[in-house]
Amino acid sequence: MWTDERVELLKKLWAEGLSASQVAKQLGGVTRNAVIGKVHRLGLSGRATPSRPARSRAPAPRTLVRGRPDPLTAEARGDERQREAAAERAEAAHVEERGLEPIQRATVLTLTEHTCKWPIGDPGRPGFHFCGRGAEHGAPYCTEHARMAYQPAQARRNRERDRMRRDRLVS
DNA sequence: CCCTGATTCGC
């Protein structure tokens, strides 16, 4: 039901440029149709900032394929922004090299049941985002990041198993 | 297929 509070929140989020479906998620308990309907009844249709379907503007300079950028170089200079940019370019090169689906820079608003939730960067810092690549239903990460997430544990288990075998041989 | 807002109309 549309309480005064929820209407206010609707107005606020709508004014901020969130799409109807995004507003619906924030409010909870309503569909995007409900939001659109309410927006019209309130006479809020026709925004100054129409929401864009998050167009992927990625010029992607194709000049860095060969020269592998080195994050450590930037880090040594203490330049955080350059370090961040270098890390991103390294990721881009890695992605291109291995023919992976590019990272989708998901935000908390973009995440769904089938987007990879592998965090990239420091939470709270400007550049922070999630991987956002495709993930199977029920799986928190894409195949690449699932490997990163679970392989160490696997290796640990294997190490454990090997130690057990060795101990058994000794005794 | 994902998404966007707009409109209609039974409730």
Added chain:
DNA sequence: GCGAATCAGG
């Protein structure tokens, strides 16, 4: 007034 169904489009 409400919002699901539907439409028209990106």
